[in-house]
Amino acid sequence: MAAVHRALFVIMGETRAMKRKDLVKREISHTLKELCKVQSLPSITVSKLCSECGISRGTFYYHFLDILDLINWTAEEDIFKPLLADIETWSYEWNGIIRKCLQNLYDNKEFYCQAVKMEGPNCPNEYFKTRNLECWDIVVKKYVHHTGQEYDETTLRFLTQYTSQAIVNMTIDWAREGMKTPVDTLAYLFDIATYGLYRTTRGEPMS
Numbered sequence: 001m002a003a004v005h006r007a008l009f010v011i012m013g014e015t016r017a018m019k020r021k022d023l024v025k026r027e028i029s030h031t032l033k034e035l036c037k038v039q040s041l042p043s044i045t046v047s048k049l050c051s052e053c054g055i056s057r058g059t060f061y062y063h064f065l066d067i068l069d070l071i072n073w074t075a076e077e078d079i080f081k082p083l084l085a086d087i088e089t090w091s092y093e094w095n096g097i098i099r100k101c102l103q104n105l106y107d108n109k110e111f112y113c114q115a116v117k118m119e120g121p122n123c124p125n126e127y128f129k130t131r132n133l134e135c136w137d138i139v140v141k142k143y144v145h146h147t148g149q150e151y152d153e154t155t156l157r158f159l160t161q162y163t164s165q166a167i168v169n170m171t172i173d174w175a176r177e178g179m180k181t182p183v184d185t186l187a188y189l190f191d192i193a194t195y196g197l198y199r200t201t202r203g204e205p206m207s
Contacts (some may be wrong), residue, residue: 025063028053029074032067033111041071041114065122071115072127078104080131087138098167098194099187105175106183116175129168136164138207163194 024203031053034141035044064070079101086097103113110201115124140160151159167190174181 001050002079002131004020023062024055024059026077028055028060028063028070029077032074033108035113036114041111041118042149068120068122068124069116071124072122074111075115075124075128076131078108080086080135084138087135098190099183102171102183102187108180113175113178116172125172129165130173132163132168133164135161138191158194166193 026147028049032041032044032049033170035052037051046060048056050060052136053060064073082104083097083101116128118124137160140156140163144156169191170186174186
């Protein structure tokens with residue numbers, strides 16, 4: 001029994017430590033977004049960010065490799081974690097999950113309109129493309145399994161890559177141009193654009 005209590009104590013301690021770590025990362029991310037409202041993202045340095053957060057450079061580098069790593073982590077929290085959670089409880093109508101992703105981007109417009117213009121190794125656009133492809137791979141396979149259709153891996157991969165690349169590239173362009181198209185309009189256009197894939201994975205004839 002004592003061993004069980006010790007194990008539980010260790011687990012609780014690790015959980016608290018993880019929560020503290022997550023809170024620090026969220027604070028750094030939030031501060032970066034706030035700074036983007038008053039200055040350009042490329043001009044924000046680690047030193048400036050640390051000063052605003054009241055943390056040391058060592059603390060920043062304990063959590064992130066650099067500013068680009070922070071941007072990608074922020075996108076993971078804002079977009080891809082909620083997207084994966086939605087996929088888990090998904091009702092097999094994907095236009096809704098696309099709209100939610102667009103809305104999450106728009107709610108942080110000042111940040112993401114600049115983030116998509118950042119360049120360098122591990123730049124946000126490459127991260128967006130990789131994670132979006134991984135998410136759509138789950139969506140398409142889950143939907144095909146739900147409808148009972150059978151496709152070879154080459155066909156499935158093509159369908160997934162085609163849809164993923166079209167959506168992420170158009171979304172990046174939308175952000176680069178200042179997100180001028182309303183979220184509902186863009187979500188509707190994506191719905192139309194993916195309708196062929198939707199019908200195909202449902203087993204409906206394309207005529």
